[in-house]
Amino acid sequence: xxxxKTITIEACEQFMVKLQSGGEQILELPVxxxxxxxGGLASAVQAANTWVRAGEQRQVLIRPSAKRDxxxxxLERPHKFAAAMCAKSITMADNPDVDxxxxxxxxARDAIEGQARSPYGQQRGRLSWFAFVDHSSKAFDxxxxxxxxGEIAEPRQAEQLKAVIKAMVEKSMSVAAGARPLSGDRLxxxxxxxxxxxxxxxxxxSRGLARSEWLRPGVRILYTHGLNxxxxxxxxxxDRQPALQQYxxxxxxQEARERRRFVELGIVDSGLGxxxxxxxxxxxxxxxxxxSLAEEYQIFRKCFQFxxxxxxxxxxxNGLPAVMEKLTRLSGFLRVRSGRLALYRxxxxxxxxxxxxxxxxxxxxxxxxxxxxxxxxxxxGVSITLLIPLEAKx
Numbered sequence: 001x002x003x004x005k006t007i008t009i010e011a012c013e014q015f016m017v018k019l020q021s022g023g024e025q026i027l028e029l030p031v032x033x034x035x036x037x038x039g040g041l042a043s044a045v046q047a048a049n050t051w052v053r054a055g056e057q058r059q060v061l062i063r064p065s066a067k068r069d070x071x072x073x074x075l076e077r078p079h080k081f082a083a084a085m086c087a088k089s090i091t092m093a094d095n096p097d098v099d100x101x102x103x104x105x106x107x108a109r110d111a112i113e114g115q116a117r118s119p120y121g122q123q124r125g126r127l128s129w130f131a132f133v134d135h136s137s138k139a140f141d142x143x144x145x146x147x148x149x150g151e152i153a154e155p156r157q158a159e160q161l162k163a164v165i166k167a168m169v170e171k172s173m174s175v176a177a178g179a180r181p182l183s184g185d186r187l188x189x190x191x192x193x194x195x196x197x198x199x200x201x202x203x204x205x206s207r208g209l210a211r212s213e214w215l216r217p218g219v220r221i222l223y224t225h226g227l228n229x230x231x232x233x234x235x236x237x238x239d240r241q242p243a244l245q246q247y248x249x250x251x252x253x254q255e256a257r258e259r260r261r262f263v264e265l266g267i268v269d270s271g272l273g274x275x276x277x278x279x280x281x282x283x284x285x286x287x288x289x290x291x292s293l294a295e296e297y298q299i300f301r302k303c304f305q306f307x308x309x310x311x312x313x314x315x316x317x318n319g320l321p322a323v324m325e326k327l328t329r330l331s332g333f334l335r336v337r338s339g340r341l342a343l344y345r346x347x348x349x350x351x352x353x354x355x356x357x358x359x360x361x362x363x364x365x366x367x368x369x370x371x372x373x374x375x376x377x378x379x380x381g382v383s384i385t386l387l388i389p390l391e392a393k394x
Contacts (some may be wrong), residue, residue, distance in 0.1 A: 012043035016377040042266035044079035046383040049270035086217035119167035129223035135216040162191025172226040179261040179390040205269025250348035304358040324352040333387040
């Protein structure tokens with residue numbers, strides 16, 4: 001089964017539709033894939049994670065290349081990295097009798113140890129990223145965790161993770177160029193978002209049916225990617241992603257139209273997803289074990305409403321409500337893919353309020369999800385993609 005060469009949301013959704021048709025699938029990875037569009041990389045990581053959950057064989061086939069070191073290419077692309085770390089065998093298409101999985105694992109160990117020594121993780125062009133291989137001894141990167149002898153590592157505090165996201169954004173934007181560094185309230189807000197989303201994926205996206213069970217295999221990816229969008233690129237988005245096009249129109253007054261600068265933040269895990277996690281945690285109740293699409297959306301909203309306070313003015317809320325409140329301050333955009341749902345919210349046009357019902361919009365139709373939800377192919381884990389506008393340099 002061929003993985004998309006150009007990784008966009010649309011191509012990855014088509015891949016997961018094919019994957020849903022069933023049967024063991026050998027995953028064939030092309031060389032030199034890229035993600036020029038919003039959400040493509042997060043979708044590709046989730047598509048790889050979905051392939052991992054689709055069968056027991058988990059065989060990866062790598063196409064040869066005369067131009068690139070194909071093993072290095074695997075380690076430099078987060079979606080390929082995720083597939084390789086969960087594969088049972090990895091072979092070359094022109095030499096299928098030789099398994100190179102052990103070689104890749106050794107190089108992956110070096111890459112993960114290297115990311116722990118860097119304030120912004122692994123880096124390629126505008127992309128800065130961290131990988132967490134939850135079924136290995138390399139699950140707890142020291143930028144994010146405090147390890148204690150004989151105990152499970154604990155996530156670091158919000159201030160420490162704010163320093164990580166600041167370094168990641170600055171590295172991504174230094175390559176993209178033209179944007180002011182984050183500072184003050186904007187940095188505090190993005191730091192809080194990053195902390196809450198990381199804590200959420202640590203608590204919910206790394207565990208099996210039992211909370212004490214770490215997923216095997218399981219991979220989480222966090223990244224930042226600098227985006228410079230001009231009128232031409234915005235026009236290309238219009239037909240494929242009308243929800244994003246509307247958001248770009250909403251932010252036009254905040255930045256010169258000819259070249260707008262954004263940072264994309266993605267957090268992807270391979271866990272049970274919002275609905276699966278909720279059902280596992282409430283197994284003793286009378287919840288429908290096979291919920292309808294509308295019921296799945298209601299469970300999704302419950303997850304976002306959890307730990308919501310009556311007053312958001314002073315940022316007293318925690319968890320996902322705090323993320324929504326901070327995204328409103330940052331004029332951000334949020335896309336979420338989990339289970340059979342693909343949802344979004346434009347926080348310029350739909351700001352979060354103190355009495356918010358945590359409603360989202362359907363990615364395919366653009367309609368309020370409470371009224372219309374489009375059934376997507378089932379996917380593994382949760383993929384959250386944010387878009388944050390940045391101020392241009394004078």
